[in-house]
Amino acid sequence: MSVWPRLFLALSLSLIPWVRANADLVVVVNARSGVERLTTDEVINIFMGRYRQLPSGIKALPIDQPETLPEKARFYRLLVNKELPEINAYWARLIFSGKTIPPQQARNTAEVMDWLTKKRGAIGYIERSQVDSRVKIVLELEP
Amino acid sequence: MKPGYILLLVTALGTVSAAGAAEQTEDISASGRLSLQGFGTLGIARSDKDGAQYVRDLSQPDGLTTSWSGKIDSMIGLQASYRINDELDGVVQAISRYRYDGSYRPELSWAFLRYDPDSTLSLRVGRLGTEFYMLADSRMVGYSNLTVRPPPDYFGMLVFSNFDGLDISKTVPAGNGLLRGKLFAGRSPEKTAFYNDISWNLSGSLLLGGYLDYLNGPWQVRLSHAQVRFKDEMPTNSLAGFDAISIAPDLSVVDKWSRYDSLGVVYDKGPLQLQLMFSQTKHDTSAFEDTKAGYAIAAYRIGDVTPYLGYSKVKSTPVEFASSIPSYISSLAGGSHSDQHTVFLGGRWDIQHDLDLKAQVDWIHGSPSSVFLYRPGAPSWDGHMTVFSLALDFIF
Numbered sequence: 001m002s003v004w005p006r007l008f009l010a011l012s013l014s015l016i017p018w019v020r021a022n023a024d025l026v027v028v029v030n031a032r033s034g035v036e037r038l039t040t041d042e043v044i045n046i047f048m049g050r051y052r053q054l055p056s057g058i059k060a061l062p063i064d065q066p067e068t069l070p071e072k073a074r075f076y077r078l079l080v081n082k083e084l085p086e087i088n089a090y091w092a093r094l095i096f097s098g099k100t101i102p103p104q105q106a107r108n109t110a111e112v113m114d115w116l117t118k119k120r121g122a123i124g125y126i127e128r129s130q131v132d133s134r135v136k137i138v139l140e141l142e143p
Numbered sequence: 144m145k146p147g148y149i150l151l152l153v154t155a156l157g158t159v160s161a162a163g164a165a166e167q168t169e170d171i172s173a174s175g176r177l178s179l180q181g182f183g184t185l186g187i188a189r190s191d192k193d194g195a196q197y198v199r200d201l202s203q204p205d206g207l208t209t210s211w212s213g214k215i216d217s218m219i220g221l222q223a224s225y226r227i228n229d230e231l232d233g234v235v236q237a238i239s240r241y242r243y244d245g246s247y248r249p250e251l252s253w254a255f256l257r258y259d260p261d262s263t264l265s266l267r268v269g270r271l272g273t274e275f276y277m278l279a280d281s282r283m284v285g286y287s288n289l290t291v292r293p294p295p296d297y298f299g300m301l302v303f304s305n306f307d308g309l310d311i312s313k314t315v316p317a318g319n320g321l322l323r324g325k326l327f328a329g330r331s332p333e334k335t336a337f338y339n340d341i342s343w344n345l346s347g348s349l350l351l352g353g354y355l356d357y358l359n360g361p362w363q364v365r366l367s368h369a370q371v372r373f374k375d376e377m378p379t380n381s382l383a384g385f386d387a388i389s390i391a392p393d394l395s396v397v398d399k400w401s402r403y404d405s406l407g408v409v410y411d412k413g414p415l416q417l418q419l420m421f422s423q424t425k426h427d428t429s430a431f432e433d434t435k436a437g438y439a440i441a442a443y444r445i446g447d448v449t450p451y452l453g454y455s456k457v458k459s460t461p462v463e464f465a466s467s468i469p470s471y472i473s474s475l476a477g478g479s480h481s482d483q484h485t486v487f488l489g490g491r492w493d494i495q496h497d498l499d500l501k502a503q504v505d506w507i508h509g510s511p512s513s514v515f516l517y518r519p520g521a522p523s524w525d526g527h528m529t530v531f532s533l534a535l536d537f538i539f
Contacts, residue, residue, distance in 0.1 A: 041360065050314070082413065088538065089286055093288075
């Protein structure tokens with residue numbers, strides 16, 4: 001994308017809540033987490049390491065898709081309108097000043113599902129088509 | 144931190160990491176995982192003045208001239224962290240950069256154990272970075288910052304990078320946002336440059352402080368306070384060439400407090416980033432002038448490039464000495480005078496997910512008496528300087 005459409009897109013963000021993305025990403029938690037819905041702010045707090053407690057009182061364990069897959073970049077674009085270098089710069093500050101650690105990075109999509117089903121506090125983002133009974137949708141990242 | 148203590152900590156980390164390796168799991172909690180990471184900056188810069196040398200901060204013994212130099216911004220840091228379990232982890236970090244004695248000898252910048260009993264509370268013990276101002280504890284990590292270096296008008300006087308002690312932080316939901324408080328206490332392990340090859344030993348000086356953060360959506364607002372009680376005398380007498388402190392005991396710094404208060408506001412939404420900071424520094428000693436400083440940065444990302452524009456200002460108030468103190472003594476305090484502002488313009492280009500290139504120009508306008516932030520100790524200049532900088536920042 002060249003500069004001007006991008007600039008226009010960014011400016012118009014204040015008018016429309018979400019950029020119409022090309023895929024249907026959903027934020028999911030473990031089905032036993034005791035959580036029904038999360039607000040966008042709550043998901044931001046969890047994934048950006050600000051506050052990692054689920055409303056049900058258990059510790060949130062956020063999971064990132066591999067950086068090689070488009071899901072990760074799309075997720076952060078939809079969630080905070082940031083590109084991956086900005087997300088990495090954000091985490092570099094926190095990692096090298098001994099603060100919060102970033103979400104656990106999975107090596108592949110299967111590992112994301114594996115972790116989501118193993119831990120009660122697990123929270124991740126996947127394509128809607130991958131959702132099954134082991135996980136629960138708590139936020140939809142789409143128009 | 145005494146060498147024995149460091150050794151103990153490193154051994155402890157090594158032991159638990161060996162124990163962890165035996166029962167290594169690919170568990171999401173990442174228990175038993177050792178990670179090695181690093182960051183660095185290759186930076187070159189020059190100014191248009193030879194009489195006053197521009198430094199990144201006052202810990203550096205000399206700085207820029209009209210020739211390109213890599214010394215003030217280049218550095219490399221390595222970090223090992225080990226997660227013992229969900230509640231406990233340890234971090235050791237060393238940085239090599241241009242330091243007070245003119246060498247690049249690596250220094251232990253962080254070495255701590257952290258205990259997070261729940262997701263709201265965090266306790267750290269060991270060697271920790273100082274966080275007198277917002278973003279101050281990551282000012283060496285170029286990749287995490289927008290500008291080539293934190294604005295020296297604001298951060299340049301901070302010679303404290305780390306301390307040996309503890310801190311505790313607590314985060315609680317408040318309204319639609321989050322409230323976070325932190326308290327810290329410890330002693331400095333550092334030395335800093337003072338005048339030419341004379342350094343000032345800060346070690347043993349007591350550091351206390353804390354802050355209150357409010358985070359809500361794109362906003363982060365912080366009120367913070369820190370104070371230092373110096374243990375060793377500043378080498379004022381070596382600089383003067385006679386016993387100035389016995390003539391003017393107010394010039395002594397020993398057991399006197401310096402207090403740092405600040406307000407920081409960050410607005411970070413999508414491609415737009417704004418930073419606004421104010422600080423006030425007050426000294427019980429007459430060796431330093433009380434100072435007010437502030438800066439503002441605005442940046443907007445366009446594709447992979449983020450242009451930014453900034454303004455910073457620092458001004459100190461001359462110390463009033465008793466009329467009985469001769470002017471050749473009281474003028475020593477004038478060495479800590481600042482009265483200048485800087486306009487800076489630059490751009491950050493994110494080349495890859497772990498590499499950026501920055502270019503920046505700083506235009507400094509000040510009074511010729513604005514000498515504190517420059518080397519050597521008593522620079523003579525007209526108060527105007529332009530600084531050109533290039534930096535390549537990376538993480539690995």
